[in-house]
Amino acid sequence: MSDPKIDGFELKxxxxxxxSDTGSDQTMFKGVHWGKAMMWIFLLSDTFVFSxxxxxxxxxRGSTPAEWPNPSEVFALDAFGVPVPLLLIAxxxxxxxxxxxxxxxxxxxxxxxxxxxxxxxxLATAVGGLTFVGMQAYEWSKLIHEGVRPWGNPFGxxxxxxxxxxxxxxxxxxxxIGVIFLFIYAYKVFAGHYENGGKRGWFxxxxxxxxxIEILGLYWHFVDLVWVFIFAFFYLW
Amino acid sequence: MSDEYxxxxxxxxxxxxxxxxxxxxxxxxxxxxxxxxxxPEQDLYHGHTFITKWIxxxxxxxxxxxxxxxxxxxxxxxxxxxxxxRLQLGxxxxxxxxxxxxxxxxxxxxxxxxxxxxxxxxxxxxxxNYLIPLMVGARDMVFPYVNMLSFWMFFVxxxxxxxxxxxxxxxxxxxxxxxxxxTILEGTPGSGMGILLMLVxxxxxxxxxxxxxxxxxxxxxxxxxxxxTLMRMPLTVWxxxxxxxxxxxxxxxxxxxxxxxxxxxxxxTSFFMPTILKAGEVLEYGGGSxxxxxxxxxxxxxxxxxxxxxxxxxxxxDLISVHARKNIxxxxxxxxxxxxxxxxxxxxxxxxxYVSGMNPWFGFFFATTTLIIAVPTAMKVYNWxxxxxxxxxxxxxxxxxxxxxxxxxxxxxxxxxxxxNVSVDVPLSDTYFVVAHFHMVMGIAPVMVIMGAIxxxxxxxxxxxxxxxxxxWHFWATFLGAYSIYFPxxxxxxxxxxxRYYEMYDSPYMTSAVGMNEFISLAAFLVGAAxxxxxxxxxKTLKTGKPAPKNPWKxxxxxxxxxxxxxxxxxxxxxxxxxxxxPYDFSVPGSKDDFIPQTTPxxxxxxxxxxKT
Numbered sequence: 097m098s099d100p101k102i103d104g105f106e107l108k109x110x111x112x113x114x115x116s117d118t119g120s121d122q123t124m125f126k127g128v129h130w131g132k133a134m135m136w137i138f139l140l141s142d143t144f145v146f147s148x149x150x151x152x153x154x155x156x157r158g159s160t161p162a163e164w165p166n167p168s169e170v171f172a173l174d175a176f177g178v179p180v181p182l183l184l185i186a187x188x189x190x191x192x193x194x195x196x197x198x199x200x201x202x203x204x205x206x207x208x209x210x211x212x213x214x215x216x217x218x219l220a221t222a223v224g225g226l227t228f229v230g231m232q233a234y235e236w237s238k239l240i241h242e243g244v245r246p247w248g249n250p251f252g253x254x255x256x257x258x259x260x261x262x263x264x265x266x267x268x269x270x271x272x273i274g275v276i277f278l279f280i281y282a283y284k285v286f287a288g289h290y291e292n293g294g295k296r297g298w299f300x301x302x303x304x305x306x307x308x309i310e311i312l313g314l315y316w317h318f319v320d321l322v323w324v325f326i327f328a329f330f331y332l333w
Numbered sequence: 334m335s336d337e338y339x340x341x342x343x344x345x346x347x348x349x350x351x352x353x354x355x356x357x358x359x360x361x362x363x364x365x366x367x368x369x370x371x372x373p374e375q376d377l378y379h380g381h382t383f384i385t386k387w388i389x390x391x392x393x394x395x396x397x398x399x400x401x402x403x404x405x406x407x408x409x410x411x412x413x414x415x416x417x418x419r420l421q422l423g424x425x426x427x428x429x430x431x432x433x434x435x436x437x438x439x440x441x442x443x444x445x446x447x448x449x450x451x452x453x454x455x456x457x458x459x460x461x462n463y464l465i466p467l468m469v470g471a472r473d474m475v476f477p478y479v480n481m482l483s484f485w486m487f488f489v490x491x492x493x494x495x496x497x498x499x500x501x502x503x504x505x506x507x508x509x510x511x512x513x514x515x516t517i518l519e520g521t522p523g524s525g526m527g528i529l530l531m532l533v534x535x536x537x538x539x540x541x542x543x544x545x546x547x548x549x550x551x552x553x554x555x556x557x558x559x560x561x562t563l564m565r566m567p568l569t570v571w572x573x574x575x576x577x578x579x580x581x582x583x584x585x586x587x588x589x590x591x592x593x594x595x596x597x598x599x600x601x602t603s604f605f606m607p608t609i610l611k612a613g614e615v616l617e618y619g620g621g622s623x624x625x626x627x628x629x630x631x632x633x634x635x636x637x638x639x640x641x642x643x644x645x646x647x648x649x650x651d652l653i654s655v656h657a658r659k660n661i662x663x664x665x666x667x668x669x670x671x672x673x674x675x676x677x678x679x680x681x682x683x684x685x686x687y688v689s690g691m692n693p694w695f696g697f698f699f700a701t702t703t704l705i706i707a708v709p710t711a712m713k714v715y716n717w718x719x720x721x722x723x724x725x726x727x728x729x730x731x732x733x734x735x736x737x738x739x740x741x742x743x744x745x746x747x748x749x750x751x752x753x754n755v756s757v758d759v760p761l762s763d764t765y766f767v768v769a770h771f772h773m774v775m776g777i778a779p780v781m782v783i784m785g786a787i788x789x790x791x792x793x794x795x796x797x798x799x800x801x802x803x804x805x806w807h808f809w810a811t812f813l814g815a816y817s818i819y820f821p822x823x824x825x826x827x828x829x830x831x832x833r834y835y836e837m838y839d840s841p842y843m844t845s846a847v848g849m850n851e852f853i854s855l856a857a858f859l860v861g862a863a864x865x866x867x868x869x870x871x872x873k874t875l876k877t878g879k880p881a882p883k884n885p886w887k888x889x890x891x892x893x894x895x896x897x898x899x900x901x902x903x904x905x906x907x908x909x910x911x912x913x914x915x916p917y918d919f920s921v922p923g924s925k926d927d928f929i930p931q932t933t934p935x936x937x938x939x940x941x942x943x944x945k946t
Contacts, residue, residue, distance in 0.1 A: 120562060123555045125554065141582065145585040148590075257602075
């Protein structure tokens with residue numbers, strides 16, 4: 097993605113390269129778009145948000161005196177009359193990880209300036225995300241139907257519902273924001289806003305570029321990665 | 334100039350060997366070689382109407398001033414609250430309208446306003462926005478639109494915070510640390526709407542700050558001008574940059590604790606709420622952990638101290654260097670000290686929780702890390718003093734504030750070593766000794782730097798010099814007054830006067846504490862009033878002050894070498910500056926002037942004893 101050589105500055109590999117880039121003028125991450133660097137740092141900050149949530153969950157689960165509900169019973173789904181543990185979650189995870197794959201392809205076609213393919217793949221990612229949010233809404237409504245509330249539940253410690261709704265809700269909020277932007281970007285790709293030097297954005301008045309697809313992709317992969325952790329901590333622990 | 338760069342396509346490595354010897358002529362242009370620009374010129378939005386130029390403005394300088402003014406407004410509110418508190422403490426019952434509930438609300442709002450909405454916003458939002466692009470040689474912040482949103486998010490946060498003064502029940506009175514469970518339980522002042530608005534306001538502040546922080550970081554990392562390496566940046570930028578990194582990693586903990594407490598308050602979850610017996614009845618809450626909140630809060634709270642202190646360290650280094658006409662002593666060590674303090678600040682948070690109860694080994698661990706911070710901090714203090722040593726010191730207002738800062742900071746730092754040790758902290762916890770310590774180290778000391786910075790950069794921002802005589806009055810009243818307030822408080826702490834108490838009633842401290850409390854209160858009124866000298870000075874200067882000459886302090890850094898002063902939109906006129914050296918080449922032997930600006934090429938100063946930086 098980045099050239100091995102940038103105007104009179106040979107990029108060296110490995111740690112030597114890191115040291116020489118850090119010691120150079122103008123930019124530290126050679127050839128990295130501002131927006132892309134910004135997204136990486138935002139994600140670092142967001143990692144801390146989710147870490148705080150998950151560590152609070154561990155602490156809360158560890159220190160509450162009441163018994164913690166058994167996840168493989170609470171999250172089981174009846175398939176043809178047989179309760180299958182983690183069925184819905186497995187489906188949700190599959191859909192979300194698949195959408196990461198379509199996102200990565202969209203980035204590839206974006207850089208190849210293949211407008212059609214890029215647009216369809218961004219749209220597919222958006223649909224995948226929307227499916228995930230839909231399934232999450234189903235899961236929430238099922239749990240609420242069974243009497244799980246943020247302030248209490250019939251299965252055990254009240255904190256179970258509190259942490260579950262808060263953390264999956266916060267993650268679902270991230271996915272929803274991502275879905276909204278995916279739809280907007282799908283439109284922008286199809287409308288050709290990134291072609292011919294880029295069209296100026298309505299809000300920011302800045303010119304568009306296919307690198308924006310990669311930036312959105314970074315966010316989307318991050319949201320998927322966080323889901324893997326939430327999955328492990330809530331459903332497997 | 335650009336032709337010469339074209340000739341030298343061979344690149345960065347060639348600079349050291351053949352390129353210099355290979356060309357002919359005495360003052361070879363090759364020693365002036367700087368790599369060509371990697372990036373095209375920044376695409377800027379130029380406002381045309383009043384609204385796009387001054388209100389929803391995308392120029393970092395205007396945003397900086399907007400942040401500054403909003404923060405100063407909240408600071409004045411905080412100041413008035415402190416007056417009311419001192420009125421009650423010094424002269425109990427004199428002002429009948431101050432009830433115990435009101436007193437707690439004043440304490441809480443004063444603390445939160447001063448730490449978050451005044452100091453953090455002023456240093457990072459105010460000075461950060463104004464100075465970062467100018468000092469690293471950028472046209473603007475890298476995302477001007479997001480930067481504008483950042484300020485308006487902050488503005489909304491402040492508006493919500495101020496609105497909490499006017500809701501039923503008033504603002505929250507839980508203490509600025511907002512410890513649960515009492516924060517959201519009935520009986521605490523402002524446990525209804527007050528605490529809710531506080532939490533919402535904090536969450537918005539974090540979101541707004543994140544937008545700004547991304548800008549500051551990427552501007553420093555990815556938008557420096559040609560020749561501006563990281564080790565040629567003024568320490569001001571290093572301080573603000575490192576503080577921003579801290580903020581990006583520490584504010585998430587505040588955001589998370591605010592979200593969880595809001596849920597506890599609004600929908601009745603029990604994240605932080607243990608089983609509570611109230612008047613013989615068990616409350617709905619149960620099973621939560623109040624200690625969890627303390628951990629989250631202080632994981633934010635301790636880095637927050639350095640978010641305020643590091644920009645102050647950076648700024649004061651630059652001010653001392655310029656006004657002592659000497660290069661900063663140990664520049665690289667100063668940078669590493671800033672970075673080291675920043676990194677260590679994430680491993681010390683539980684020293685705020687010694688009395689919450691913890692495994693003694695944890696206390697031991699956190700006491701050790703806390704004391705280790707004294708090493709880089711002391712290094713900085715020595716370096717400031719060594720910068721002053723045998724310098725050509727100008728005793729002007731700026732320098733006075735800097736000297737005041739060093740003394741105050743050392744004072745507050747030493748009491749910090751007391752409080753960092755578990756066994757000394759436990760008896761001193763929640764006494765006036767703690768109040769004296771943190772006001773010295775993160776109240777007065779950073780404020781002194783802010784004052785110095787105002788006198789220093791006022792000519793840059795407005796084109797007029799502030800009145801020196803009024804400035805000196807302002808300094809001496811503030812400096813002596815602040816010491817009159819906080820020095821006696823150490824003693825109050827030693828005799829065991831507890832903090833946050835509305836009144837001492839007939840406790841044994843009364844005999845010796847009464848007179849001292851009256852004295853402290855009088856000093857507090859005086860210091861508060863002295864700040865209006867500055868406001869008067871600013872207004873007077875804006876109307877009739879004498880126009881500042883270009884670069885009045887003869888400084889080297891880029892902000893003084895713009896095409897116009899004050900700098901216009903885009904900062905540097907037609908061409909971006911090219912940097913050849915660090916900003917501390919003062920009093921170089923053999924040099925015509927006693928300063929060599931960062932933009933001076935080496936070929937112009939070959940006859941001097943300037944070192945390569």
